[in-house]
Amino acid sequence: DMALNSVDDQYDWKEMFLNELNLDYQEGEKNAKKPEDNLKNIHSVSIYMYTNNNSDYSLHFLLTDATKILKKTQNKCYLTYRGTPVEFDNDVLNKEIRLGSFTSSSLNRKVAQHFGTRSCFEIETCEGADVIKYSKYPEQKEVLIPPYETFKVSAVKKRADQKDPWCDIVYILKKTGGKSYLNCLSNNLFLFLKNNTFVQELVICRISSKIIVFTCNFCNFCQKQAF
Template identity: 45%
Template sequence: MEPNSIDDKYDGCRDEAFKRVDGYYLPHEKNTTTNFRRAWDIAEKHASIPKDGLQKVHSVSMYSYTNNKPQPPSESIYLDFNEAVRQGSYGYGTSFQYHSLHFYLTDAMQILKQSQTTCRTTYRRTNVYFDRNVLNKEIRFGFFASSSLNKSLHMFGNTSCFEINTCFGANLTYYSAYINESEVLIPSYEVFRITAVQTNTWCDVVYTLNSTGISKSNMNCRWVYNGAESNLRSSFYTFIRASDTDYIMLFTMLIIIVFH
C-alpha cells in the first residue's frame, strides 16, 4: 500500500531541521495557522519545566498536543494535526501547516527514549470497528498514536482496543496536559506485528501488537534535503509521492477522537 502519512524521523538531519524549525517554521506557522498559534500560546503558559535533556519548545509541543479542551475558542490541535499528518505527504515541505509541531514532538520522543530504554506495554481504546482478519500482518499507525499505561480508561471506547508492546513510544506523563492519562506516545514510523486478535475480553475486540523493533520512514529528511523553506517562501508547491510499502496503514484510526 502507498502511504500518505508524514513519517519523518529526521535521521541524519536533526540539527539542520532544528535550526530551520526554530528560525523559520515555528514563527511562520504561528502567524499563518490560527489554531496552532492559540494552542502554542496556551501551552507556553502551562507547560512543565523541561528536564530529561529537553528544551522548552519540546515541553510546549507536548502540552499543546495533549491539551484537548473543546470549548471555543478551541485549545485543541490534536485532531487537525493528526489528520494532516495522516494524509499530508503530498504537501510535506510546502502546504503542510505543522512542520514545527511534527519536528518538536518527534525530537522530544527520541530524546526521552535515550533514558526510557526499555520496551513497554501500553493500551489504546477506541469506539471504531476494524477488520479482524489481520493476524500476523505488519502495520504502522501512520500518525502520532496516543496510548496509555492504564488499561482502564473506558471513556475512550470499548469496541476495538489495542494491547501494544512499543519500543519507540515515549512516556509523556510529566509533560502532558492530563497527567492522569499516563500517556505513551507512539511515532508514526514504528512497525508492529499483530500477534493476536481476541474477542469479549477486556474490550469487544483486542488486537495485540508487538513491535518488530524496526522503524519505517518513507519521508525521512525529505523537506530538509529538498530545501522546503525556500519553496514555502516562493509559494512553489511540489507534490511528493511516498514510496511503495507493504505495510498496512491504519489510517482510519483517527477518524474518531481516541485519546484527547
C-alpha cells in the same frame, strides 16, 4: 498538461488555521511543564499542545525529536493500551502494520477504556516515550507512539477469547521495528528546524505563516520522492 501532481495549494484557509494554532501555542507556552530529560522548552510546549488535542502536522517534527530524546533516558519498552469506539478490519492476523500517525496510548488499561471499548489495542512499544510529566493530563499515564514504529498483529481477541474481557475486540501488537517513508523530511528539514530556535517558533505559527507554507510544500515534495 495540467500538471495535476504539482504543489498548488493556495492555502485559502491559512488565516483561520494560523489564528487557532497561535492560540493553542500561547496556551502551551503558558502551561507547559519545565523541560527536563534534555528536552528544550519547545519540545515541552509541543507535547502539551498534542495532549491538548492539537494534532497538526507541523508538530510532527518536534514530537519526533522529543520522542527520540526521551528514549535516550528511558531506554526501555512499554506495554500500553489504547481504546477506540471504532470498528476495524479483523483480517489482520500476523500482518505488519503501522499506526499511521503519532498515537496516544496509556499504561493503564482502565484509562484506555474511557476512550472506547469497540476496538482496542494492547501494544508492546519500544519506540514510544512516556510523556506523563509533560502531558496536559498526567493522570492518563500517556505513552506517545511515533508513526514510524512497526508492529505485527500477533492476536485478535474477541470478548469470548479474553480471560479478563475489557473490549469487544483486542488487537495484540508486538513491536517489529521502525520504518519511515519520509526520511528526506526528517533528515533535512527536521535537522534545520532542530538547530534554529527562531524557525521552530515560526513552525508553531507564533510569528509567520510563510514557514508553514514552506513546510507543507516540503512535505509534499518528500512524499513524491519517497515512493
